[in-house]
Amino acid sequence: MENIKRIGVLTSGGDAPGMNAAIRAVVRAGIYHGFHVYGIRKGFEGLLEGDIHELNLRSVSDIMSRGGTFLQTSRSKAFNTPEGVERGYRMAKVFKLDALIVIGGDGSFRGARDLARVGLPMIGIPATIDNDIHCTDYTIGFDTALNTVKDSIDKIKDTAFSHERCSVVEVMGRDAGYIALYCAIADGAEACILPEKEFNIDEDIIKPILGCRNRGKHHYIVIIAEGVGGTLEIAEQIRQITGISTTTTILGHLQRGGSPTVRDRVAASLMGVKAVELLKNYEINKIVALKGNEYVAYDIEEALKMRKHIDENMIATSKMLSL
Numbered sequence: 001m002e003n004i005k006r007i008g009v010l011t012s013g014g015d016a017p018g019m020n021a022a023i024r025a026v027v028r029a030g031i032y033h034g035f036h037v038y039g040i041r042k043g044f045e046g047l048l049e050g051d052i053h054e055l056n057l058r059s060v061s062d063i064m065s066r067g068g069t070f071l072q073t074s075r076s077k078a079f080n081t082p083e084g085v086e087r088g089y090r091m092a093k094v095f096k097l098d099a100l101i102v103i104g105g106d107g108s109f110r111g112a113r114d115l116a117r118v119g120l121p122m123i124g125i126p127a128t129i130d131n132d133i134h135c136t137d138y139t140i141g142f143d144t145a146l147n148t149v150k151d152s153i154d155k156i157k158d159t160a161f162s163h164e165r166c167s168v169v170e171v172m173g174r175d176a177g178y179i180a181l182y183c184a185i186a187d188g189a190e191a192c193i194l195p196e197k198e199f200n201i202d203e204d205i206i207k208p209i210l211g212c213r214n215r216g217k218h219h220y221i222v223i224i225a226e227g228v229g230g231t232l233e234i235a236e237q238i239r240q241i242t243g244i245s246t247t248t249t250i251l252g253h254l255q256r257g258g259s260p261t262v263r264d265r266v267a268a269s270l271m272g273v274k275a276v277e278l279l280k281n282y283e284i285n286k287i288v289a290l291k292g293n294e295y296v297a298y299d300i301e302e303a304l305k306m307r308k309h310i311d312e313n314m315i316a317t318s319k320m321l322s323l
């Protein structure tokens with residue numbers, strides 16, 4: 001069995017609430033199991049720069065309740081080339097890192113996979129508010145983002161009710177509509193448009209709004225996932241076609257911040273521990289995943305080929321319950 005003694009940990013891509021809890025779990029479980037753990041600042045950018053520091057038990061005190069990532073993060077263009085990967089591998093050797101734990105999304109895992117191919121063992125921990133990592137049912141940060149969006153739409157609803165308006169709300173989700181769909185159910189949106197589905201403005205927005213009006217509703221919430229595009233134009237069309245006063249709110253990056261929920265803290269802690277245990281057993285080059293109620297791990301190459309799909313039953317439920 002290979003001997004892993006020194007583990008590097010980094011966060012990469014968009015930040016997500018709960019990343020700090022995952023780092024804390026990696027550091028504490030790592031030290032518990034006899035590893036030295038090194039924090040790499042600013043993702044793969046910091047790996048290239050050698051911005052690498054040993055973390056101790058107290059380095060991760062009081063970080064769990066904070067949003068963002070105390071190690072900071074990046075979307076590194078420099079690393080994303082064969083030369084960048086070689087340089088990253090070389091720098092890992094300078095610091096005598098035997099393995100790397102990467103907390104992030106699919107793009108970050110592809111970077112880690114490239115490092116694994118040149119010889120640096122890796123483990124991935126899925127973290128993104130979008131919940132769009134295919135091999136896992138759940139990604140760290142999703143629940144906190146949902147609660148932030150839910151709180152915002154609750155407030156928007158108060159004013160939409162008072163003025164009998166239609167409120168169009170754009171939520172994050174470049175490629176995936178999980179935030180949009182969950183919040184459509186949680187907030188009883190009259191329409192919800194997802195990047196995974198073709199849409200027709202008359203069928204999917206105008207008719208549902210008018211149907212609701214004719215059944216006695218006087219205010220309406222339309223949720224658009226960011227990846228659909230054209231939110232302002234959609235709102236303008238609603239106003240022009242229906243004559244209903246229509247406002248637009250783009251929630252933007254406020255969805256990525258905030259203190260993580262219990263669900264995210266617990267998921268991040270369990271995933272962090274699982275990542276360390278995999279390395280302890282020399283089960284390398286894997287992504288930690290939640291399947292049902294169980295934390296499992298998939299081979300990185302297999303995990304990157306997996307596909308998960310938005311739940312059609314949830315779409316139907318959202319429509320049914322907004323009548």
Ligand code: F6P
Nearest residue numbers: 014015128129130172173174226
């Ligand atoms: O974290 C995922 C995500 O929030 C996407 O939904 C969004 O498109 C993207 O990140 C924006 O990230 P940034 O502004 O950091 O590039």
